[in-house]
Amino acid sequence: MQKFTKLSGVAAPLPETNVDTDVIFPARFLLLPNKTGLGAQLFHERRMRKDEDETPPFVLDTPPYDRSEILVAGRAFGTGSSREQAVWALADFGIRCVIAPSFGEIFFANCFKNGILPIVLSEKEHAAVLAEAIAARPIVVDLESLAITLENGRSIGFEVEAHRRRSLLLGLDEIGSILIDDAGAITAFETRQRETHPWLFLNQARLGRFGDEVE
Amino acid sequence: MSGQTLYDKIWDSHRVRDYDDGTSLLYIDRHLVQEVSSPQAFDGLAERGVTLRRPDAHVAVADHAVPTRLRANHLPRGLAGDQISRLVRNARAFGIPYIPMNDRRHGIVHVIGPELGFTLPGVTLVCGDSHTCTHGAFGALAFGIGASECETVFATQTLRQRKQKRMRVTLAGQLGTGVYVKDIILALIAKIGTGGGFGHAIEFAGEAIADLSMEARMTLCNMSIEAGSRVGMVAPDEKTIAYVKGRPLAPEGDMWTRAVETWRNLGSDPDAVFDREVELDVSQIAPHVSWGTTPEETLPVTAAVPDPRLEPEPDRRARMERSLAYMGLAPGTALSDVSIDRVFIGSCTNGRIEDLRNAAAIVRGRRIADHVVGIVVPGSAAVRSEAEAEGLDAVFRAAGFEWRDSGCSMCVAMNDDRLRPGERCASTSNRNFEGRQGQGGRTHLMSPAMAAAAAVAGRLTDVRNLDA
Numbered sequence: 091m092q093k094f095t096k097l098s099g100v101a102a103p104l105p106e107t108n109v110d111t112d113v114i115f116p117a118r119f120l121l122l123p124n125k126t127g128l129g130a131q132l133f134h135e136r137r138m139r140k141d142e143d144e145t146p147p148f149v150l151d152t153p154p155y156d157r158s159e160i161l162v163a164g165r166a167f168g169t170g171s172s173r174e175q176a177v178w179a180l181a182d183f184g185i186r187c188v189i190a191p192s193f194g195e196i197f198f199a200n201c202f203k204n205g206i207l208p209i210v211l212s213e214k215e216h217a218a219v220l221a222e223a224i225a226a227r228p229i230v231v232d233l234e235s236l237a238i239t240l241e242n243g244r245s246i247g248f249e250v251e252a253h254r255r256r257s258l259l260l261g262l263d264e265i266g267s268i269l270i271d272d273a274g275a276i277t278a279f280e281t282r283q284r285e286t287h288p289w290l291f292l293n294q295a296r297l298g299r300f301g302d303e304v305e
Numbered sequence: 306m307s308g309q310t311l312y313d314k315i316w317d318s319h320r321v322r323d324y325d326d327g328t329s330l331l332y333i334d335r336h337l338v339q340e341v342s343s344p345q346a347f348d349g350l351a352e353r354g355v356t357l358r359r360p361d362a363h364v365a366v367a368d369h370a371v372p373t374r375l376r377a378n379h380l381p382r383g384l385a386g387d388q389i390s391r392l393v394r395n396a397r398a399f400g401i402p403y404i405p406m407n408d409r410r411h412g413i414v415h416v417i418g419p420e421l422g423f424t425l426p427g428v429t430l431v432c433g434d435s436h437t438c439t440h441g442a443f444g445a446l447a448f449g450i451g452a453s454e455c456e457t458v459f460a461t462q463t464l465r466q467r468k469q470k471r472m473r474v475t476l477a478g479q480l481g482t483g484v485y486v487k488d489i490i491l492a493l494i495a496k497i498g499t500g501g502g503f504g505h506a507i508e509f510a511g512e513a514i515a516d517l518s519m520e521a522r523m524t525l526c527n528m529s530i531e532a533g534s535r536v537g538m539v540a541p542d543e544k545t546i547a548y549v550k551g552r553p554l555a556p557e558g559d560m561w562t563r564a565v566e567t568w569r570n571l572g573s574d575p576d577a578v579f580d581r582e583v584e585l586d587v588s589q590i591a592p593h594v595s596w597g598t599t600p601e602e603t604l605p606v607t608a609a610v611p612d613p614r615l616e617p618e619p620d621r622r623a624r625m626e627r628s629l630a631y632m633g634l635a636p637g638t639a640l641s642d643v644s645i646d647r648v649f650i651g652s653c654t655n656g657r658i659e660d661l662r663n664a665a666a667i668v669r670g671r672r673i674a675d676h677v678v679g680i681v682v683p684g685s686a687a688v689r690s691e692a693e694a695e696g697l698d699a700v701f702r703a704a705g706f707e708w709r710d711s712g713c714s715m716c717v718a719m720n721d722d723r724l725r726p727g728e729r730c731a732s733t734s735n736r737n738f739e740g741r742q743g744q745g746g747r748t749h750l751m752s753p754a755m756a757a758a759a760a761v762a763g764r765l766t767d768v769r770n771l772d773a
Contacts, residue, residue: 203453289556
């Protein structure tokens, strides 16, 4: 996983509340086979424009925000579907950090698996960071010191769970760590559980024969 | 010391180890595998050269991308067929059972898990799908995960998690005529908001729960995620045990006796303490419909489209304006004056036998409006055949509905069943997000009976008036 230490630059403002993962990555693109190259579908419907369209282009297509690596979103960002494509698309587009007052929980967890730092701020602090984004003043997000620094020198602290912070800083692979550190504990747990809850271990043969599809 | 909640008990019995930072490694008993969230996880395993820790803990089925009509005995062409055939190949390569789309056990993961007895009280169950909270209806700790976490479960049978706070939603009173469990969950979401459950595992309790069938409890738990919570649970009772008994993968003989004894002790202790309590008097609830593009934008059908100018909070006002523009609705319009084009009855929320019975009871002897196209999509092949044995398919067909094969269908625009831009749908699904049912499509969420009534009236309508 890509490491995350420090980011600096102009953040893109998207202050809308309840932006769900269907808006971030529309369902029909879930048929695409890979987890790379999905940036083209990010916020697809919002970014799609017709010639006669009078509405301004989507924020991520408007300079200087088209080069932003930080997104300042609204309340309840990333609610809804568990699709990790929403996070893969953000990462592919170049977004490495999302700042919001609250997040959909599955989206929030998915970010950490893909080198993206989601930051929860209070409404007041969020408003301060959002104002910087709207004014296109650069900010610095530092995961080592757990602080966002504004151009005027103001520092806003944030919290990240210790193991998630460590994984991002070092680019660690969680599966690898569990397989190395916890394999013994998992085996011991399973041995115990076979004694106390034997019905939890399935005999799939009881379902009879399963088939294939005709291709 | 206070007692334990249902959530505490299952959490404690699945803790493999605790870490210094307060997180725990949680053992996962069951994993339902579908075509959308699994391919990248299987790829990851292949890259690592890792096999499944416990192949017996997984069952695979394709539900999102499958066609629901003209289901010939071969895969659809194009990306959807490719995605399904990738699941077939992965299931074979990694040694897990795969249920084909024309198998009598096929269906939406959250419908067939319980049907197979794969879902049991007291288990931890995950799936790369946010509506995995459905299985909480059995007193299971079930939650949706992303593809990366699917890979973690394949490889380690565990997930590193932080324990959530506990919220109890107490449902008092009895539902009125024409009001269903879908109205309860929509009313709850409208009350606490799309983010109301963030950070919490919900337990539904109270006198109204005892009256609810297992199907109804699944509808209730299914939409916990729409209230922001990954987890929604109901303590197992005799109804739960009766539902599970005799299912293909349910324990048998002595094992059954032992399991039932454990399940009867899973309920929250009388002195258990919850971090948050919410109460809802269900006798006061009217049939609900959503008017906006997030499930909290929901009102009783007797209400009018709200006016953003009356909303003092700027973020909320902006959100309402955006929703109304997308939905093509003017403030002040009576919801019962809103004309519809399509009706969808189905999904993991409302594609079970009881849902089809409730909808059929409304359309029996009636015709759907001429301008409306309606489809009924059973959640599983088992639901479909049960409905056919009861003659429900004939009722729907006679009324002008199409009768389909099982799948996610028009709940998610990943298969052939989609709205066209601007089309308005009365839907029994779970999400009214922009584009959820098709690019530019407009979704109104409601109960199966309300959707059936809307089909007949050709507009949103109060099912209680149609009954009269």
